[in-house]
Amino acid sequence: EAGVTQFPSHSVIEKGQTVTLRCDPISGHDNLYWYRRVMGKEIKFLLHFVKESKQDESGMPNNRFLAERTGGTYSTLKVQPAELEDSGVYFCASSQVRGWENLFFGSGTQLSVL
Amino acid sequence: GDSVTQMEGPVTLSEEAFLTINCTYTATGYPSLFWYVQYPGEGLQLLLKATKADDKGSNKGFEATYRKETTSFHLEKGSVQVSDSAVYFCALRGGGADGLTFGKGTHLIIQP
Numbered sequence: 659e660a661g662v663t664q665f666p667s668h669s670v671i672e673k674g675q676t677v678t679l680r681c682d683p684i685s686g687h688d689n690l691y692w693y694r695r696v697m698g699k700e701i702k703f704l705l706h707f708v709k710e711s712k713q714d715e716s717g718m719p720n721n722r723f724l725a726e727r728t729g730g731t732y733s734t735l736k737v738q739p740a741e742l743e744d745s746g747v748y749f750c751a752s753s754q755v756r757g758w759e760n761l762f763f764g765s766g767t768q769l770s771v772l
Numbered sequence: 773g774d775s776v777t778q779m780e781g782p783v784t785l786s787e788e789a790f791l792t793i794n795c796t797y798t799a800t801g802y803p804s805l806f807w808y809v810q811y812p813g814e815g816l817q818l819l820l821k822a823t824k825a826d827d828k829g830s831n832k833g834f835e836a837t838y839r840k841e842t843t844s845f846h847l848e849k850g851s852v853q854v855s856d857s858a859v860y861f862c863a864l865r866g867g868g869a870d871g872l873t874f875g876k877g878t879h880l881i882i883q884p
């Protein structure tokens with residue numbers, strides 16, 4: 659069974675540019691989460707999808723971040739325009755049911771904004 | 773708000789040494805507590821969990837006990853191996869919360 663897949667694995671962009679991160683959850687997992695780890699700080703929750711609906715987006719830092727999950731399958735996280743402080747590792751996780759014991763993480767996208 | 777504090781590394785030990793990684797938390801109510809591990813090049817994996825006071829989570833020789841009186845969930849292993857080298861994250865889930873609250877992570881290096 660394939661795990662949670664994220665791409666790109668690394669992205670280097672300049673301040674002001676746009677970047678789109680993609681997450682493919684495990685097939686059949688309705689719950690999809692985005693997290694972010696800024697260097698030297700904690701992993702922070704960004705948002706939670708149940709199928710195509712945003713269940714909780716309280717962790718989204720500002721309106722430069724837009725997450726979508728059309729069709730309830732893969733999800734994208736767009737940052738537009740990117741700022742220096744957006745640099746970090748963006749993790750995606752999925753679960754079959756809303757519950758912590760079945761949460762599977764991808765290996766993350768390392769975003770560097772120069 | 774909720775928060776998790778864990779010792780920051782890197783922590784370097786010799787193979788077969790005893791391991792303790794401290795974790796304390798601040799949360800309202802009665803959170804569930806977790807340890808996640810991230811091996812090089814991989815995503816985070818759930819290592820163990822505890823859902824109520826005095827519960828002990830265990831997996832792969834690792835243990836952690838939910839101590840409500842000291843708000844702690846320290847990770848221990850009696851004899852570490854080189855393959856245990858990874859980053860370990862302590863985390864909690866508060867009542868009704870969708871997301872996990874993580875600590876900063878502890879990089880563990882085990883030398884042969």
